Amino acid sequence: MTTPRLHAEALVIGHARRPLRPALDVLLRPGTVTALLGNNGSGKSTLLRTLSGALPPISGRVLLNDRPVHGMMERDRARQVAVVLAHRPRTGLMRAEEVVRLGRVPWSAGWFRVQAGDEAQVLQAMEQTRTVELASRSFNELSDGEAQRVLIARALAQDAPVLLLDEPTAYLDVSQRAVLMQLLRTIARDRGLTVLLATHDLQQALDSTDAVLVLGRDGTHFHGAPEEAVRSGAIAGAFAVDGLRFDAETRVFRPLE
């Protein structure tokens, strides 16, 4: 029995004091990958940004091992939550290895840049994401799949127990997506990380995650096993469109006959 890592408690998310959806209560456990599903505008990115502490909640709290995320010092928070953002950053001349090493920034003490253990963390992160052979390549010249793995390595080097990813598979081809999801599951298990990733890739999410968090369009949400999300109709409800029905067998939306 493991203790919950990330706990959204009566959490209301939104921008500029305008709530996006009703209060949310979610517990995410260590060692698991949870997919965050929902239509555009359902609040996936807003939820991720609120959980990471980048955006204040309108009400409610986000607890990390019982400590409120939004009350932490910035550096403290960076040691608890690492993120992979949706866009690919422009990095000038940076080599892949230098990008990964940036993950050590929250652990560096001012002028003294290299701390004991930094290089070990960087190397481990690159080994786990299979990016060691990319180390001296220019980040800008990497393929999207390679760049995504490097960005995940950077987040891992941050050595935070919670990892939040905003559509990490968006620009990847089918095989790269499968590779990345498998990678995330292995890493989550090995490191005991709590991983939450927003995605539009329904099938991939249902096939290869431990749990799904579905943000429905009527303000409801579902959190549980992927099979349960399909069986209970949470998926069908969240993505329902006139003229389409969700086929629970094949997990695909089909036109109504």
Added chain:
Amino acid sequence: MRPVGALVAALLALLALLLLHLGTGPVAVPTREVVHALLGLSDVDPVLVAVVRDVRLPSAMTALMVGAALACSGAVMQTLFANPLAGPSVLGVSSGAGLGAALILLVPGLSAALGTAADGALLLAAFAGALVVLAGIVFADRRLGDPVTLLIVGLMVGHLGGALVSVLEVAAGEGSLRGFVLWGMGSFAGVGLDRMPWLVLPIAAGLLLALGHVRVLDALLLGEEYARSMGVGVRAARTRLILATGLMAGASTAFCGPIAFIGLATPHLARAVLRSADHGLILPGSALLGALLALACDILVRRVDGLPLNAITSLIGAPVVVWVLWSGRRWARMATG
């Protein structure tokens, strides 16, 4: 090039250029006698000792410090604005400092009324001018958020400053006008030993402040949101870094005039030589290269009597910038957003 090798090469080049600089001028002094004069040996003509130590050494030191300061502030600004074309002169900082200096130098009777306080007032006014422009740039940056638009705003601010200076020039007397025109050509020669602390202190403070943000600047390369996720207090860091660039560029411009291109071009050279984006290498590397370039330009100025420093730095700097845009595929990505 390996950082250690590059450092040794740069230091050796710096020493060679320094000796060459001290020997160059209306009176040529052989290198051996330059060294002896510096060491205080008594076998050198006292007049030559005075030329080397009291006239040329201060201007060489000025060139070193101002070159380093401009290059370092350029490197900081390029990261801060995520823009490879950012630099003290392009973003209007030099114009702001110029306007401040013009207020002191050109308003009739003002510098005479200030008397001995004129030096301090010049520095303060130029520094304030630089900071006002930088504050405006930061404000515009937060509103627009688009590097290309920001560049245009910077250029417009520069023109505006230039226009205001023209207005002041109409009101100014013949004598002070000449002073300002000379100031605008740029020169490392005007800072005597007595005024040196006014130049050294702000530059040293700015350099130290910038070097203290090496990690923050690295993190900012990934963008503000990533930097924030890595525990960087982005807003406060931006303000401190702008203060650092303002200290360095403002003080340099106040005393030596608006020196073109060193701030813009040198960081690109440093990145190309060191093949790195790591600010722990790029900031000291830019400072060293900037010092080298400034010294080399000043040697040319001394060789050809009456040549404006600004013309030399532009002749060297402009091709470098073009070369960067031409060959820098990686940077081009950044330039075009």
